[in-house]
């Protein structure tokens with residue numbers, strides 16, 4: 001059998017370490033339905049049913065249903081204030097919906113227990129950078145393993161209370177994720193000194209080192225140059241391809257969204273107005289009216 005490799009379509013490749021191969025094999029071996037299905041639950045990674053959420057008189061989300069297949073990249077798009085971040089905040093347990101529930105791997109929650117997010121297999125990045133700017137890139141990424149070690153993160157940074165085995169394991173995994181995301185060269189730099197695009201990539205590394213089944217990305221390409229966006233899109237796709245991660249992506253750059261996503265859900269004033277493959281969604285008149293503003297095809301019939 002040939003060795004598994006990380007492939008980046010033109011960005012190079014690296015061998016997949018044995019423990020990651022084991023992780024992938026275990027995930028593949030898990031039969032659909034192993035997660036104690038409840039009333040009609042099938043083989044999805046994440047499901048939102050009838051989610052409604054208001055802030056005072058402002059309706060942020062209205063009766064949202066959303067079902068994610070394992071390993072899909074699912075974009076959530078829509079105008080400013082449409083409810084995209086609120087949706088991610090419901091999935092990550094920051095907001096409790098007024099109505100509806102979230103199912104993660106078949107288990108149903110009125111409010112997702114946010115302190116147990118990592119244990120539930122969910123990691124997220126934030127719209128605004130949330131790195132420890134005064135720590136090295138490596139230590140930032142190691143902090144993404146905090147859920148997996150017994151000692152506290154502060155103890156870990158201080159080098160106190162962390163078993164040598166835990167420390168070695170966390171650093172080893174962090175180093176491999178840094179290699180996966182082509183960040184090895186900057187691993188000892190203070191995170192706050194890196195260019196913005198690289199800091200966003202370090203955030204992705206910190207989320208991925210937790211080996212999440214579901215990755216929530218809130219505008220991971222905001223403020224990036226075109227080149228940085230393309231690189232980031234390549235890394236998100238590579239993570240999905242290599243680890244089977246299910247990705248929820250909030251992104252305003254329609255070109256990136258349409259090129260990267262398997263399916264796209266569109267929100268407008270808290271309602272879901274479309275949900276389907278990119279080519280279908282970008283031709284939906286309601287989506288054009290509410291968000292895209294222009295027809296997706298130019299006179300030559302080429303897509304955007």
Ligand SMILES: Nc1ncnc2c1ncn2[C@@H]1O[C@H](COP(=O)(O)OP(=O)(O)OP(=O)(O)O)[C@@H](O)[C@H]1O
Nearest residue numbers: 055058059060078079080081082083084085086087
């Ligand atoms: N914590 C909050 N308190 C009060 N109102 C809120 C809160 N969070 C969101 N909202 C309101 O809910 C609505 C949806 O906001 P949300 O941030 O989810 O939209 P969005 O689609 O992510 O927007 P953007 O693209 O600008 O980030 C908006 O009207 C917003 O003002």
